[in-house]
Amino acid sequence: MSTDAFAPFVKEEDTTYLDAAPASARFLKNDGYLLLVWRKFRRSVMGMIGLILVTLLILTAIFADFVAPSDPKDPSLAFAPPDPVSFFNKQGFTFRPQTFAVTESGELDPVTFQPINGPDYEHPRPIKFFVQGYPYHVLGLLPATTHLFGTDDGQPFHILGTDKFGRDIFSRGLVGSRISLSVALVTVTFITILGTLVGLASGYLGGRVDAWTQRIVDIFFALPTLPLYLALAALIPATAPSEVFLTFVVFVMAALNWAQLSREVRGKTLALARIEYVRAAQAVGATDTRIILRHILPNIISHVIVSITTWIPTIVLIESFLGFLGFAVKPPLISWGMMLQDCGNFSVLGSYPWILSPVAFVLITVFSFNALGDGLRDAIDPY
Amino acid sequence: MLRFLAYRLLSAIPVLFVMTVITFVIIHSTPGDYADYVAQMLKSQGHASNEIADAAAKQFRIDHGLNDPLVIQYFRWMRDVLSGNFGTSYFFNRPISEVIAQRLPPSLGLVLTVHLLGTLIGVTLGIIAAVKQYSWVDTVLSFVGFLGITTPKFLFALVLIYILAFRIGVQELGSFYSSYWTYQPMSFGKLWNLFLHVWPIILVGVLNGISYNMRMMRGNLLDTLNAQYVETARAKGLSYGATILKHAVPNALHPLAAYQSAVMRYLIEGEIETSVIFGIPTIGVAIVLSMGIGDVLVTATLMLMLGTLQIIGSIVSDLLLAWLDPRVRLGNQT
Numbered sequence: 009m010s011t012d013a014f015a016p017f018v019k020e021e022d023t024t025y026l027d028a029a030p031a032s033a034r035f036l037k038n039d040g041y042l043l044l045v046w047r048k049f050r051r052s053v054m055g056m057i058g059l060i061l062v063t064l065l066i067l068t069a070i071f072a073d074f075v076a077p078s079d080p081k082d083p084s085l086a087f088a089p090p091d092p093v094s095f096f097n098k099q100g101f102t103f104r105p106q107t108f109a110v111t112e113s114g115e116l117d118p119v120t121f122q123p124i125n126g127p128d129y130e131h132p133r134p135i136k137f138f139v140q141g142y143p144y145h146v147l148g149l150l151p152a153t154t155h156l157f158g159t160d161d162g163q164p165f166h167i168l169g170t171d172k173f174g175r176d177i178f179s180r181g182l183v184g185s186r187i188s189l190s191v192a193l194v195t196v197t198f199i200t201i202l203g204t205l206v207g208l209a210s211g212y213l214g215g216r217v218d219a220w221t222q223r224i225v226d227i228f229f230a231l232p233t234l235p236l237y238l239a240l241a242a243l244i245p246a247t248a249p250s251e252v253f254l255t256f257v258v259f260v261m262a263a264l265n266w267a268q269l270s271r272e273v274r275g276k277t278l279a280l281a282r283i284e285y286v287r288a289a290q291a292v293g294a295t296d297t298r299i300i301l302r303h304i305l306p307n308i309i310s311h312v313i314v315s316i317t318t319w320i321p322t323i324v325l326i327e328s329f330l331g332f333l334g335f336a337v338k339p340p341l342i343s344w345g346m347m348l349q350d351c352g353n354f355s356v357l358g359s360y361p362w363i364l365s366p367v368a369f370v371l372i373t374v375f376s377f378n379a380l381g382d383g384l385r386d387a388i389d390p391y
Numbered sequence: 392m393l394r395f396l397a398y399r400l401l402s403a404i405p406v407l408f409v410m411t412v413i414t415f416v417i418i419h420s421t422p423g424d425y426a427d428y429v430a431q432m433l434k435s436q437g438h439a440s441n442e443i444a445d446a447a448a449k450q451f452r453i454d455h456g457l458n459d460p461l462v463i464q465y466f467r468w469m470r471d472v473l474s475g476n477f478g479t480s481y482f483f484n485r486p487i488s489e490v491i492a493q494r495l496p497p498s499l500g501l502v503l504t505v506h507l508l509g510t511l512i513g514v515t516l517g518i519i520a521a522v523k524q525y526s527w528v529d530t531v532l533s534f535v536g537f538l539g540i541t542t543p544k545f546l547f548a549l550v551l552i553y554i555l556a557f558r559i560g561v562q563e564l565g566s567f568y569s570s571y572w573t574y575q576p577m578s579f580g581k582l583w584n585l586f587l588h589v590w591p592i593i594l595v596g597v598l599n600g601i602s603y604n605m606r607m608m609r610g611n612l613l614d615t616l617n618a619q620y621v622e623t624a625r626a627k628g629l630s631y632g633a634t635i636l637k638h639a640v641p642n643a644l645h646p647l648a649a650y651q652s653a654v655m656r657y658l659i660e661g662e663i664e665t666s667v668i669f670g671i672p673t674i675g676v677a678i679v680l681s682m683g684i685g686d687v688l689v690t691a692t693l694m695l696m697l698g699t700l701q702i703i704g705s706i707v708s709d710l711l712l713a714w715l716d717p718r719v720r721l722g723n724q725t
Contacts, residue, residue, distance in 0.1 A: 054537070223405070223406070226406050227406050227409050227410055227413070229653075229656070229701070229705075230406050230407065230410045230698045230701050230702055231410055231413065231414070231698065232414075232656070232659060232660075232694055232697040232698060232701070233656070233660065234659075234660045234663050234664070234675075235663070235678045235679070235682065235690070235693075235694060235697070236414065236417065236694075238678075238679060238682050239414075239417045239418050239421060239682055239690070240417060243417070243420055243421055243422075321541070325543045325545075328543075328545075328546070329543075329545050329664060332545065333667070333679070348549070351549055352668075354552070354556060357549075357552075357553055357557070358553070358556065358557040361553060361557070364549065364550060364553060367546045367549065367550060370543065370546060371541075371542070371543075371546065374541050374542075374543060375541050378537070378540070378541045379537070382537070
């Protein structure tokens with residue numbers, strides 16, 4: 009069949025690509041699934057904000073050292089308040105924002121006898137982009153000293169103040185995002201694999217397998233998870249290397265959380281396994297593996313993806329609560345929960361409120377992943 | 392209905408049994424036991440020598456059978472539990488049943504208040520949001536709901552406690568009553584004092600509950616509002632309000648009732664998180680405390696309590712579902 013027969017229906021600009029496609033494909037060509045999802049997703053404002061924030065979060069986690077203005081492990085003045093940033097100095101207005109280092113005045117507060125720290129307004133330090141700072145390795149390979157922003161006098165710059173050892177909270181938060189995010193990602197990977205496999209098997213095979221699996225899932229549902237985390241986290245000796253400790257925490261969180269996803273997947277599989285095309289596939293003798301992989305899994309995967317985006321913030325939260333109680337991550341590794349540990353002490357919290365700022369990191373993460381998940385949930389079924 | 396209830400209760404027994412075994416094993420495998428805590432306390436508080444402290448620890452283990460194999464310890468505890476006697480707490484130095492009697496009612500009270508308020512307000516707001524879809528009310532409620540659902544309880548509690556204690560100067564934190572009211576008989580003054588102490592804790596929990604219920608209710612109601620029977624009800628002349636309340640809302644409540652089976656778990660976890668931060672003496676704090684010092688029987692008993700509560704919650708949810716939905720009710724009888 010020649011292409012001329014359809015010529016009246018074809019717009020001018022389309023003809024170039026039509027030559028390559030067979031005639032029948034021209035009008036039947038549908039947009040791909042991913043394109044449809046993207047089109048729908050793009051319309052949700054919250055979802056897009058979430059997507060942008062999540063991308064930024066992952067990028068800052070990867071290039072944390074580049075973004076961090078000061079060395080996260082370098083101690084200076086303990087519990088120093090955030091360095092003030094201003095467009096004004098003693099001379100008046102300047103276009104370049106400036107910061108004033110917080111220094112010890114050598115005097116004591118007459119009431120509390122705490123040393124008085126305050127910004128040094130005599131020495132404004134201009135904030136610049138791409139300054140030289142502490143040495144680090146890009147992606148753990150390339151040595152570098154350039155940082156995204158900071159002051160060029162080589163002194164630390166504390167946007168969010170310092171913690172009890174005088175380490176920069178902002179830089180620690182950035183570097184800590186690596187641990188917090190990767191713990192969440194790895195845990196969610198385990199949860200997803202285990203939950204999907206068990207759910208698929210239980211729902212598809214049915215019968216006795218299903219009954220027994222569901223009893224096991226019941227037990228996991230009846231376990232009070234939060235106290236069990238504490239018990240399990242106390243299982244490993246305090247002297248264990250921090251990597252071993254972290255791996256264990258990941259496994260504990262995965263082991264206690266897979267049941268929820270497996271039940272959801274089972275429910276979907278149960279419904280799908282009775283649908284006509286699956287029965288047809290069974291009738292023509294397709295193997296179980298093929299049916300599960302080709303007919304059932306693709307229908308479930310969208311649900312699993314959405315649940316991944318909601319599980320990540322959940323795990324970040326569990327990690328931060330465990331870290332807050334001192335159960336998740338041990339120094340020298342940094343995580344957001346560990347940074348919050350001092351906030352449990354009311355007198356410290358009252359005197360140095362800026363140690364609460366890791367809360368902002370957790371909130372941004374939780375917010376952005378949830379926003380992404382919300383957007384995806386609406387978009388994942390575009391038909 | 393009775394058969395269904397009996398079946399659910401009976402099938403809960405093996406689940407609880409396995410659960411206690413798992414928790415018991417995990418609790419006991421943590422390094423160090425209460426005897427270590429005794430020795431440590433003797434050394435740090437009583438200035439005892441190492442030998443005396445170790446001897447005391449050894450004697451403590453013998454007295455309380457901590458050297459016995461785990462299986463024997465487990466069955467001894469099980470026998471006690473089944474005979475209604477939970478044993479004695481090492482740390483609190485009194486029967487565990489007393490510890491529970493003291494801590495469970497306030498915990499349950501908090502949890503149920505949070506749940507009731509969260510459900511009632513959340514469902515109401517959800518109905519409003521769904522009926523006024525795309526209006527500014529809906530937008531505001533959706534945004535607030537999203538914030539409420541993403542704000543983590545323990546972080547919210549941390550920030551709230553900072554603001555209350557150090558910015559506003561609220562004194563009523565860290566206990567259920569002020570010292571004056573603690574030993575007074577119950578009266579309106581005492582009740583008001585209780586409220587002054589617990590409202591931040593309830594607020595933290597309720598915000599989350601409201602948001603969750605509101606989002607779920609809005610989504611469900613929007614689905615049911617599109618159903619044909621709603622249109623029919625309007626067509627036959629039923630008023631708009633009556634249509635929504637009589638036809639749409641009961642059907643939209645269905646997933647909400649199903650959600651009640653999981654809710655106990657989240658409520659208890661939330662209670663633990665907030666009360667640990669606020670430092671009020673509830674079940675959650677008792678678990679964390681007893682686990683830290685190796686007061687194993689308290690931990691195990693409280694875990695059993697929580698597990699039982701969760702199962703009761705899920706049974707109640709099933710009953711609620713059956714009461715709400717004739718299809719479920721009749722399906723079970725056949």
